[in-house]
Amino acid sequence: MTDSTAKLVYGGQELELSVREGSVGPQVIDIASLYGKTGAFTYDPGFTSTASCESKITYIDGDKGVLLHRGYPIEQLAEHGDFLEVCYLLLYGDLPTKTQKDDFDHRVTHHTMLHEQMSRFFTGFRRDAHPMAVMCGVVGALSAFYHDSTDISDPHQRMVASIRMIAKMPTIAAMAYKYHIGQPFVYPRNDLGYAADFLNMCFSVPCEEYNVNPVLARAMERIFILHADHEQNASTSTVRLAGSSGANPFACIAAGIACLWGPAHGGANEAALNMLAEIGSVDRIPEFIDRAKDKNDPFRLMGFGHRVYKNYDPRAKIMQKTTHEVLGELGIKDDPLLDVAMELEKIALTDEYFIEKKLYPNIDFYSGITLKALGFPTTMFTVLFALARTVGWIAQWKEMVEDPHQKIGRPRQLYTGATTRDYVPIAKR
Numbered sequence: 001m002t003d004s005t006a007k008l009v010y011g012g013q014e015l016e017l018s019v020r021e022g023s024v025g026p027q028v029i030d031i032a033s034l035y036g037k038t039g040a041f042t043y044d045p046g047f048t049s050t051a052s053c054e055s056k057i058t059y060i061d062g063d064k065g066v067l068l069h070r071g072y073p074i075e076q077l078a079e080h081g082d083f084l085e086v087c088y089l090l091l092y093g094d095l096p097t098k099t100q101k102d103d104f105d106h107r108v109t110h111h112t113m114l115h116e117q118m119s120r121f122f123t124g125f126r127r128d129a130h131p132m133a134v135m136c137g138v139v140g141a142l143s144a145f146y147h148d149s150t151d152i153s154d155p156h157q158r159m160v161a162s163i164r165m166i167a168k169m170p171t172i173a174a175m176a177y178k179y180h181i182g183q184p185f186v187y188p189r190n191d192l193g194y195a196a197d198f199l200n201m202c203f204s205v206p207c208e209e210y211n212v213n214p215v216l217a218r219a220m221e222r223i224f225i226l227h228a229d230h231e232q233n234a235s236t237s238t239v240r241l242a243g244s245s246g247a248n249p250f251a252c253i254a255a256g257i258a259c260l261w262g263p264a265h266g267g268a269n270e271a272a273l274n275m276l277a278e279i280g281s282v283d284r285i286p287e288f289i290d291r292a293k294d295k296n297d298p299f300r301l302m303g304f305g306h307r308v309y310k311n312y313d314p315r316a317k318i319m320q321k322t323t324h325e326v327l328g329e330l331g332i333k334d335d336p337l338l339d340v341a342m343e344l345e346k347i348a349l350t351d352e353y354f355i356e357k358k359l360y361p362n363i364d365f366y367s368g369i370t371l372k373a374l375g376f377p378t379t380m381f382t383v384l385f386a387l388a389r390t391v392g393w394i395a396q397w398k399e400m401v402e403d404p405h406q407k408i409g410r411p412r413q414l415y416t417g418a419t420t421r422d423y424v425p426i427a428k429r
């Protein structure tokens with residue numbers, strides 16, 4: 001990649017900063033030496049213009065609505081791949097051969113069980129605890145049970161921890177769900193595929209035969225693929241920052257789960273479905289559109305807008321198609337929430353405000369309708385997002401740990417607080 005330079009005139013001096021070219025996408029201006037040369041920081045609180053790292057995993061073009069994982073378009077991966085194949089791609093950088101895929105599937109499948117003692121963790125939570133609170137707690141506790149894969153300097157332990165995380169998240173998510181609804185835990189089964197096993201752990205009960213619907217299992221695989229990784233989003237940046245201090249991978253993933261929970265991020269799928277339910281019918285849409293435009297109203301259309309996509313989120317299109325497939329397979333003809341969603345999307349895409357602000361549906365807009373149709377309560381939606389995103393977090397964490405130039409992340413600030421002043425005894429205040 002060719003490099004060039006940029007000139008910065010500041011404080012009476014002219015600085016030459018190197019400009020680096022990626023394989024595709026915006027160039028970057030390397031400002032690492034800026035503070036040393038000028039005594040000034042750059043200022044970019046939401047990191048809207050900041051590249052925090054170099055990465056080879058995922059590329060997004062927000063204007064063209066492009067999402068590539070190791071160069072493969074998300075549309076092709078969602079169409080042709082299964083989730084563990086995408087996991088292999090994100091972790092190792094290339095699509096697996098048949099032998100590599102069989103070995104990877106075998107390794108993940110044989111790590112799906114959770115240490116039996118961890119099931120007692122769940123009983124410490126109230127039954128009505130939000131499943132994300134349970135997932136945060138249980139994942140953070142994994143490091144207390146799997147000490148043999150917490151030494152991040154050991155490549156073998158890094159890979160074992162990665163496989164364990166990918167393998168155990170469905171089990172933990174299903175146990176959080178079963179605990180939430182007061183049903184007994186269902187153990188993973190090695191004869192089922194990744195998504196089918198997850199659906200079985202969630203929806204089978206000991207008192208009768210349960211056969212996973214292959215169409216729904218395929219849809220679940222595709223939903224996991226769509227959520228697998230997304231460049232340096234808020235939760236991935238959280239995982240990278242936590243990992244930069246040398247924290248163990250389980251603790252870093254727990255930090256990512258906590259960040260994902262926010263309604264501006266992964267919590268939007270739950271918030272979007274709740275919003276559709278609040279709107280309730282097509283004739284109430286204008287009222288909510290007006291609220292979304294009202295500067296004095298904090299209400300936002302959940303499932304709309306994106307920091308990077310200023311065009312359609314390519315995942316939303318595939319998710320919409322999956323929604324129709326799932327509803328069709330389940331014989332759900334007229335879902336009022338879907339009617340509201342389709343009409344809301346149509347109105348928003350022609351409304352001046354949304355066009356000017358480049359607000360399009362994102363992945364969270366349709367996922368909630370699909371997950372509800374599959375039988376999940378809204379409180380489980382972000383748990384499923386975290387389950388799928390774990391492979392992205394782990395792949396990005398591994399890339400960061402294995403970067404020879406990596407150092408602890410330590411941003412600075414623009415300080416606008418009080419300058420030095422002397423302590424005043426309380427009697428004199």
Ligand code: SDX
Pocket residue numbers: 229230232233234263264265266268292293299300301302303304305306307308357359362363364
């Ligand atoms: C995810 O980063 C990722 O990659 C995330 C993600 C991933 O896979 O990891 O893609 C997953 O988090 C998707 C986003 C899910 N969030 C939501 O659907 C919540 C609703 N969306 C908004 O909160 C918002 O759009 C964000 C947070 C997603 C993005 O916000 P930005 O880019 O910081 O934009 P902004 O908040 O500065 O908004 C720009 C303008 C503002 O108006 P002005 O101040 O310029 O007048 O657009 C308006 C906002 O008020 N706006 C909205 C809106 N989103 C932005 N107005 C109404 N409804 C909305 N949804």
